[in-house]
Amino acid sequence: MTSLFLKLGVIGILATQTLYAVKFNDCYRIEDIKLPAGAPPEVGAIDIASDGTLFIVLRRGDVFRAKPTRDPAAFDWQLFASGFDNGCGLDIVSPTKIRITQMAEMTEAEDSDGDGSADRFTRFAHGWGLSGNYHETNALTRDGKGGYFIAVGTASFSGPTFKHTLGTFSDAGRRGRNYSAVKWKGWVLHSDAHGKITPWASGFRMANGIYQDPRGELWAGDNQGDWKAITPLYHVEKGKFYGHPNSLVWDPAFTKSKDPLAYYRSRLDEYNRDRTPPAVEMPHMEINRSAGEPMEIPIGSHFAGQMILPDNNGERVTRLMLEEIEGVWQGACTHLIDGRGLRSGNHRARFTADGKQLFLGQTVRGWGIPAEGLQRVTFLGPVPFDIDRIRITRDGFKVSFTHPIPDSLKDAQVWKLSSCTYQPKWTYGSEPENHREHAVRIASSDEKSLTLKVDGLASGRVFRIHFPKCDSPDGSPLQNNLAFYTVNRIPITKPD
Template sequence: MKTLSLFQFTAVTSFWFTALAGSQVALAAASASEAAAAPPYQVQEIQMPKGIAPEIGGLGFTPSGKLVVLTRRSGILTAVPTPDPAQMQWTRFSDQSLHNGNGLFVVSDREMLVSQMPELTRVIDHDGDGIADEYRTEASFNLSGAYHEVTAGPVPDGAGGFYIALNTASHSGFTFEHTRGRFSEVSRRGRNFASVEHRGWVMHWDVKTGLTPWAKGFRSPNGIQCGPDGAIWVTDNQGDFRTTNPLYHVRQGLFYGHPSSLVWDPEYIKNEPKRDPLKQPMAELDAMRTPAAVLFPYGFSRSPAEPLFDLTGGKFGPFAGQMLVADAAAPRIIRVMLEEVDGVRQGACVDFYSNNGLRNGSNRMAFSPDGTELYVGQTMREWAGAMEGLQRIKFNGGRVFEVLGMHLVKDGFEIEFTQPVDVGSGDKPESFSTETYWYEYSSSYGGPETRAQMTKPSAVRWSADRRKVALVYPQMMAQRVMRLTFSGLKSEAQPLAHSIAAYTINKLAK
């Protein structure tokens, strides 16, 4: 056996200690890099009990922190959330198979309001054993028998009342010989129709006045929400008289474009009881309607469902106060950046989360009481893809590089980012490729982007902190969507997470 000299031994051990130290430094650097690159949002799967059809129609939380899940066919379930979703223990608050429940408001640990196809129901646990004892009808909804006559809401009005959105019927369903509510032969025509009273309306209900019509002109409003300022927001779905998927700022008495519901407006039929809105010239209907606050590009949102405002105060990331919109036909949640221009609500949309474990069919959403998790309930629709179940998106913290705000100014946009943008990144107009187009109001089922043109800003001006950029355009026009594609923007070498934003211009900034 060969013996090493002291010099040789010292050299060898020095080499291995250096190599070991280097490996530890490299591992530490790799770990730090992985931590830095770890996504800020993570999808977690939540298993529902066996025997439950996991088609989610409503989500909410009780004051004590229990998750409440309304299913469309398997009653109401509750569970206390746990860090490991596999450990959640479920109980049946109601084992009644409700009639396609698609809206939930949690009043207390022992009381809930549920919208089913035929009615608004108050579900009460009187004795406190965790199981409902009473199902009280608060309001009845008219029905023709068509599968499409679902509901959205109830959402509170802030004064003890609630808003509920009622879908029209579909030509691919059928109408019963005996309907609930008054029937109109005039409004039985069309691809989507309102043959019974107040289909295609947003309704208001409270204990004193009961159910009253509030706004009209909706096709398939599968999402309704009351904003922090009391404004009512409704999503609708592409189809006849809907060239693409819209988000509406809804105000009392106004008409939102789908004409079938007009036969139930006393003012509309006052001088002609059998007036047929489908025979009215499109130009006249167009002049009557209130346009959408945001027109979602069809590739952005295939079937918008419930909108939800982020009121977590920053606990779910940097988007406090903004709106998230579920998509029932794509593995995607959209983020909406709203503002008021010349007295009109409008704004931009951008992807918030897509794919990466999120399923199709997202229908209803609710934030956890601590604000760090977004619960997402999916439901199956044949045309949207056979997806259903319950998931949650957890905010893990970390660095988020996104478009934070998009504000219309007189000569273009001021765009704000969540992080400073690197010097030399986004300094040229080519980094902000822009397409302008519009969706024409039409009776056809969906429609193309029209009057499309490519452009780019004529000037790019960054703020000193590189958090904001002013984009100046040669021309700004109302009744246009401007879709921006951000190319090559980086922050500390991190690319922008979502690189396309689309702003709907109804009014120009003055």
């Protein structure tokens, strides 16, 4: 089997060097990693140590580790630690020391006597409450200075709170669909290197994954639902409010009302002024139903520097093409992989140090069909024929591709652009509004790209960019022919 993969890899590499068609299977290999026998493979979080050891936290409480092997069924899993409540954030400090965000606190587990399993469990950071609701899981990312950003999930109205809560209880915070009955639910917190926490940003419903990129920009997704029109990706900045009102009961600077849910429900215009919109909005049916952990594609793979966003509720991983326009982040989304043997439940992502492999941790529990486990995506080398980038111009979009494009794409008639707006509110998701079709002209084109002049380009809208499936002149089939660009800002450039 291994040798077959090797041969395929060699053929794939040859394919980039010749004019043979490059198909999906030449570019990506998706494997199921066999997990420890007998353990329900509900993967809460994953991380890779500096020596390449992969650690996984299972939601019932065990932490396993193994050195990845070429054979996906041959990982030699060892139990490193146990006793965590729904650990959904994991940082490997060293091969013998890990930190986990569990429900009530962030815990450091260390193997202090070198026998292979943790024997010291030290509270690292705490200070958020726990109401007794099942939905209140937490995720983490390193801050680059020895500390962390921690995304604290809200509770769901499908579950109760306990009579006695960890931390102060708020009646107003408890109201509504997804709620913030105790402190910092729906917030991103900062923890310094000593575990001291500071509230950082509010308005999240369930940021199931948070990520600081190599340049220090902080990103978090969220889940379509109440006050989340479709699936958003946020560029997270200190002090900003990202739209889910309940978290504001814990914000001393929010003095407009003691009941932010009721206040904004009847004041959507003011709500829109007060909130920071997503950098990217992802239509939940077409692109991503529930955002997992964002992760930048590292050097070593095609699309390096772009970002992936696992779909916790679809057999797919989203690819995000972000750009900063006059200080405001925005960009396009399409699929990195849609189907092709990928499971659903994708929510944690780690690339190997060489950038050529991506591990995806998966879990769906509590409702629905279990979609869980660990999968490995190997970037085999050849580059698929795909959308490479979509950039905004002052009057349209520049769409570039990874391979030469056929002449058929250079006909403006084949480009179908439409746009709409989304108003997050108390409903579970929001329907698109203010739909518009946009006439398109091809302003210019070259071997691999086109510049589209779009009639009626406007900010505050999500543009659907659709064109026919086609092959590159080398015969490579196009992987994606649908993308969405969220226009927060149109670049101001001098007229030509």
